[in-house]
Every structure is written in C-alpha cells, then in structure tokens.
Amino acid sequence: MTAKLHVLSSETNGESQAAMAPRPKEGHLSIENVSKTYDPEGARVVALHNCSVEIAPGDFLAIVGPSGCGKSTLMNIIAGFDNVTEGRVLLDGQLLATPTSPPKPGSDRVVVFQNGALFPWKTVLENVMYGPLVQHKMTRAEAEERAMDLLAKCGGLDKVAASYPPQLSSGMQRRVEIVRALINEPKILLLDEPFRAMDTVSKTTMHQHLLQMYRTCRKTIVFITHDLEEAIYLADKVIVMTSRPGTIKSTIIVNLPRPRTPEMMLSTDYLALKAQAIASVHEEAKKAFERGEREHA
Amino acid sequence: MEASWWKNRKFWLMWAGYTGAVVLWYASVKWLPIESFNRLPDPWTVVWEWFNPNPAFGISIFTPNYYVHILYSVYRATSAFALAVLLGVPLGILMGWNRTFNAYASALVGFLRPVPPLAWVPLAILIFPGIEIAVIFVTFLVAFFATVMNTYVGVKSIDPDYFRAAASLGSKPRDVLRHVIIPGALPNIFTGLQIAMGAAWFSLAAGEMIAAQYGLGFLIFEAYNLIQFPTIVIGMATLGIAGFISSAGIRVMGNRLMRWREQSFGLKG
Structure with missing residues (x-):
C-alpha cells in the first residue's frame, strides 16, 4: 500500500x-x-x-x-x-x-469540454439520449431507459432530466456531460x-x-x-x-x-x-x- | 407585486406614447402656422372616414374595395416572404456551414445586396411576364437578403464546441444540420425573419406605388393623385397594422420554437 x-x-x-x-x-x-x-x-x-x-x-x-x-x-x-x-x-x-x-x-473517444458543450436547446434527457439515437444503437425507448438509469446512478441527476442545461449549476452540467459521454460506452x-x-x-x-x-x-x-x-x-x-x-x-x-x-x-x-x-x-x-x-x- | 407594477407602468407609458402622437398630429395640423400642414386631415377626420358606412372618398372598413387592396398586399407580402424564407434560410445555412460554398456565394450576395429594391423595378417588369410577379420579386429580394445574412451570422455564431461535441458523439452531417445548426442558428434566423418581414412591407408599398392596380401602396398613391388626404392616411395606418401583426406572428412562432431560451433565460423573441 x-x-x-x-x-x-x-x-x-x-x-x-x-x-x-x-x-x-x-x-x-x-x-x-x-x-x-x-x-x-x-x-x-x-x-x-x-x-x-x-x-x-x-x-x-x-x-x-x-x-x-x-x-x-x-x-x-x-x-x-x-x-x-x-x-x-x-x-x-x-x-x-x-x-x-x-x-x-x-x-x-467522447470528449467532455472545458466550457461545457451540452446542447442548450435540448433537455438533459435529450442530450444524454443524443449519441445512441444518432448512431442508431438504441431505439428511443431503450435510449430513454438507459439514460434515466445512468442519470439516476450518477447522483440523482434523473430529477433534472426535463430541465434545460442552462438551468443547472456548472457542476451538474459537467456531470450530465460525463453521463452523455458514458452512455455511448466509449473506449476512452x-x-x-x-x-x-x-x-x-x-x-x-x-x-x-x-x-x-x-x-x-x-x-x-x-x-x-x-x-x-x-x-x-x-x-x-x-x-x-x-x-x-x-x-x-x-x-x-x-x-x-x-x-x-x-x-x-x-x-x-x-x-x-x-x-x-x-x-x-x-x-x-x-x-x-x-x-x-x-x-x- | 413588482412584476405587476412594471406591467402597469409599461402599459401607461405605451398609452402615453399613443396619446402624445395623436396630440402632436392634431397640434401640427390645427395650430402650426404652415399652410401645407393645415391642409392635412386631423385624427378625427381620418377616423370618421375610416369607420364611415358612406365614406367621402370611397374607402372605409365598410367598402369591399378596402379589403381587396388589403388582400392583394397581404398575398404579395406573404408569398414574397415565404419564398424568401424557403430560399434564404437554406442559402444562409450553406454559406455558414461550408467555407467553399461561402467563397462562391458571399461575393455575389455582397454585390447584389446593396442594390436598392426599387432599382430592380424596371428590370423586373421587363423580365417577368406581368406586373404582379415583378412586384412580388422586388418584395422578395429585400426579404431574401435579410434572411440570408441573418441565417449566415446565426450559423457562424454557434460555439465550435457544439460541432465538436456532435462529431464526438457520432453525428452524421444531417444530424449536425438538424440538431446543432438549425436550433443553434434559430434565434438569429428569427431576428432575420422579423427584419425581412419589415423590409418586405417597405418595398412592397414602394413597388405597388410604381407598378400595380391594387394593393395598399397603390391605394395610397392613387389617393395622392386624387388629393384624398384621409384615404392616404387610412392606407398608411393599414400598412402599419399589417406590418405589426405579421411581426408579432413571427415573434410568437419563434418563441414557440425556442422554448428552451424562455425557460433558461426568460428570453423572448
């Protein structure tokens, strides 16, 4: 040790x-x-x-x-x-x-940016579902389920799923951005x-x-x-x-x-x-x- | 409490503005020692003519002709505006998105944009088979350039990190267009559409004065030729109302499409 x-x-x-x-x-x-x-x-x-x-x-x-x-x-x-x-x-x-x-x-290889790059025109949930949906990896229902599951696991972020990113604190935004990356199962x-x-x-x-x-x-x-x-x-x-x-x-x-x-x-x-x-x-x-x-x- | 106080204050200021304008109008027509001003109708004469079942000069809210003029103008403005949006938004997006395309297009747009719309009228009449299309074309032109420029600026002002994030999340070009470029440029696009609508009414009235047989611009010009002062003012006021309603319509639509701005920042069109 x-x-x-x-x-x-x-x-x-x-x-x-x-x-x-x-x-x-x-x-x-x-x-x-x-x-x-x-x-x-x-x-x-x-x-x-x-x-x-x-x-x-x-x-x-x-x-x-x-x-x-x-x-x-x-x-x-x-x-x-x-x-x-x-x-x-x-x-x-x-x-x-x-x-x-x-x-x-x-x-x-998903990136989480210095100044945050959550799409402000999409809700937290829509942001997290974005990757799997544009890559046609999941259906809408599957993506929503997985997103809510991940958001919940990462410190109860599922409660803000319907909010728009600018309504959240910068710490929360960054956590959502990490979840948005993780849902894609990136290698890095x-x-x-x-x-x-x-x-x-x-x-x-x-x-x-x-x-x-x-x-x-x-x-x-x-x-x-x-x-x-x-x-x-x-x-x-x-x-x-x-x-x-x-x-x-x-x-x-x-x-x-x-x-x-x-x-x-x-x-x-x-x-x-x-x-x-x-x-x-x-x-x-x-x-x-x-x-x-x-x-x- | 505070919000309703502001609301009240705004409301009263607005009415103070309207009243002030009417008083100024009345005063300059009635009391100003300038002859040309004294020939103009005062507010009451205009209102009397406008809402009279038997108008002295043939145009009021009770005469079908009044609505024919309005319908012509609305039809021309709407079709010119719709065409400007259909062509201008995609062109502006392409210019903002693709550097190579922008190099081709921006020189042409930059050269044609400063040509005043009325300077197009003679050429438009010669090119198009009929005055109707010529007037719509001239109206379309100004609205088109306003739409193109604002859409272009809108796309250019999107944070580059959004494009990188989209690429990193596996977006194809059509996803970038749909999920980044269009929503990201929308605030500027709608500012452009409001400017375009205003510009459309402006050049429509001018176009109708020169080359048309119906429409509010024509009505104003005909009334001028026949020295029917109240009808001139009725035409002008109707144009003002039409412009105001169309701008408000665009604003309402923009706010519906950009709910996120309202919810996040309390911003409205």
Whole structure:
C-alpha cells in the first residue's frame, strides 16, 4: 500500500513504449512519437514535439502542464479533431491518427469540454439520449431507459432530466456531460479541464463524483488539467508537460490505493508524490521563466 | 407585486406614447402656422372616414374595395416572404456551414445586396411576364437578403464546441444540420425573419406605388393623385397594422420554437 514514484525521462519512456505491442483489451491507447506543427510553411508553431504515452485499458491518465504546453493539442489529436505532423496514435492496435490520414472523431473517444458543450436547446434527457439515437444503437425507448438509469446512478441527476442545461449549476452540467459521454460506452473518456472554472468546494465534490463514476463504469480516462494536486489525487499515471515546444517532461506513477478519499490528500504518500512532482514542474517553470527574462531583456 | 407594477407602468407609458402622437398630429395640423400642414386631415377626420358606412372618398372598413387592396398586399407580402424564407434560410445555412460554398456565394450576395429594391423595378417588369410577379420579386429580394445574412451570422455564431461535441458523439452531417445548426442558428434566423418581414412591407408599398392596380401602396398613391388626404392616411395606418401583426406572428412562432431560451433565460423573441 505504499506509493512509488517513478520519474522517467520522456526519451527512454517514449522509445520503450513505442516498441510495446498493444494489449487485446479495449481502451489501450498508444501515442507514438507524436509531433504537431501548426503552419509548417509559415510561422511554424511547434505545439508538440516527439511525445509518447502508453495507457493501458481502464487506466486513469492525467496530463498536467502550464497553458500552451500542448496538452489540449494532444487531446484534440486523440479525439480526432486534429491530425499529427509526425508519429501516430493507436487505439487497441487500430490507427487513429497518422500524418496522412484526415482527423476522424468518433463515439469510441467522447470528449467532455472545458466550457461545457451540452446542447442548450435540448433537455438533459435529450442530450444524454443524443449519441445512441444518432448512431442508431438504441431505439428511443431503450435510449430513454438507459439514460434515466445512468442519470439516476450518477447522483440523482434523473430529477433534472426535463430541465434545460442552462438551468443547472456548472457542476451538474459537467456531470450530465460525463453521463452523455458514458452512455455511448466509449473506449476512452477525454476530459479537457472539466473543473477549471469551479471553486474549491465544488471541485472536491466533483472529484468524488468522477471517482465514483470511474469505479462503477470503468473506462480509460485521459484527464487534462493544470492542477497538479487534482492530477495526483485522481489518476494512476500523471504526465507532466512543458511548453515551447510541448514535450513530455516526466511521467509519475501514482500508486495510491483506490477508492481515493479526500483525507488521502493529507497522507505522507500523497505529499511525497506531490513534493517530487512539484520539483519536476518547478525546474521547468524556472527554465521557462529565465528564458522569458532573456527574451525580454 | 413588482412584476405587476412594471406591467402597469409599461402599459401607461405605451398609452402615453399613443396619446402624445395623436396630440402632436392634431397640434401640427390645427395650430402650426404652415399652410401645407393645415391642409392635412386631423385624427378625427381620418377616423370618421375610416369607420364611415358612406365614406367621402370611397374607402372605409365598410367598402369591399378596402379589403381587396388589403388582400392583394397581404398575398404579395406573404408569398414574397415565404419564398424568401424557403430560399434564404437554406442559402444562409450553406454559406455558414461550408467555407467553399461561402467563397462562391458571399461575393455575389455582397454585390447584389446593396442594390436598392426599387432599382430592380424596371428590370423586373421587363423580365417577368406581368406586373404582379415583378412586384412580388422586388418584395422578395429585400426579404431574401435579410434572411440570408441573418441565417449566415446565426450559423457562424454557434460555439465550435457544439460541432465538436456532435462529431464526438457520432453525428452524421444531417444530424449536425438538424440538431446543432438549425436550433443553434434559430434565434438569429428569427431576428432575420422579423427584419425581412419589415423590409418586405417597405418595398412592397414602394413597388405597388410604381407598378400595380391594387394593393395598399397603390391605394395610397392613387389617393395622392386624387388629393384624398384621409384615404392616404387610412392606407398608411393599414400598412402599419399589417406590418405589426405579421411581426408579432413571427415573434410568437419563434418563441414557440425556442422554448428552451424562455425557460433558461426568460428570453423572448
């Protein structure tokens, strides 16, 4: 029950994972030597440089980093909103992204957005039923039954099924959005800084809700955040990214037991992980700061 | 308590506005020392003529001819507006949705839109087989451009995350159209339809003055030629009422289609 910390360099980590064969279970994500350059002909903004991540089915991965480190770019690539300039992304051995293939989003990788993207013109129930209905996976009656069931399981959200999203609190909206994703039985759930705009109390409550959902409907999760504590508390594996260009600085394996409780954030194991993670981030932040100083001098 | 107080205040302000306008009208006709103003009819003369079974100039609510003019105008405005919606909404959606199509269409729309509707009248009369279609065409044009532009802006103003969410949830293009683009652009589309309806009445009246044998615009112009002042004002007031009713109709329909806005934000058309 002790937590172990492994800080691996991105180079060795990337290479060893690239050679690994994908596992047969669903939700195995391999990001292999991915680079992304915007406007290669003109201004050449390197958003990602040689990033490699391996995530086992059902694992909870958190990606941490400052603004502009390319974590959202990485998520957009996994989601199929953007393509890669170099490298490739595989899901259960199937190619998701290569430099030559056009970006292809799909319901096997559903995204929960930073600012929320529930359709405000549909009720909570209609929003949740949307995925299965447009994919013709369920009849209307089946979708409604499954939606109500999932909403009820996720903290009594069935009570607000007939409401429109803008009538709900942001925490509730985010939970509904996660349910809207889960009903599609995705292989990966992509969460893009979903709790960014929340106060500490709501955030703690949301963490509990998310961990509960993770326990009951376990999926591979990619969780993007700039909050190191949140990342360690929720995830099995934390990737720390740095900016200019976006690279993976270190990978932290979090061996804290599950279920996780808020009290764990006071445990020595948690604090040791946090201290070392901070050290790793701090070094990079200092470098960036000094680089900024020189640029402006 | 507070709500009903506001309601009352609004109600009284509205009536104060109407009364003020009538008083101003009366005052400028009766008391202003300008001769051309003094020739105009005062409010009572107009009302007397409008509701008279035996009107001095042949037009009142009791004469069938009055309704023939109204019906002609309503028929032209409605068909022009319907055509504008049928063609303008799909064009605006396509322009907002597809960059390539927008590149083709926007230049043409941008060039044709500023041409004043009346400038089309001679060409329209020469092109179309009959004055009726020419007048409807001119009316249609303004309504069409207002509808296209507002629909386009409506589609463009939809949060890109909704498109991404729809794609992520497995939508096909027709699902995106039905569940994201149309409902997302609807508030702007309805603003556009109200502007379009107003513009339709505006150019209809002008078109009828130039080229028509019936209709409220024609009635006004004929009364002008025959120097029948009260009939001019009756025609104008009837146009105002028709415009108001059609705008209100569009607003009611919009509110029905966008219940979510009313429930979520208390917003109405």
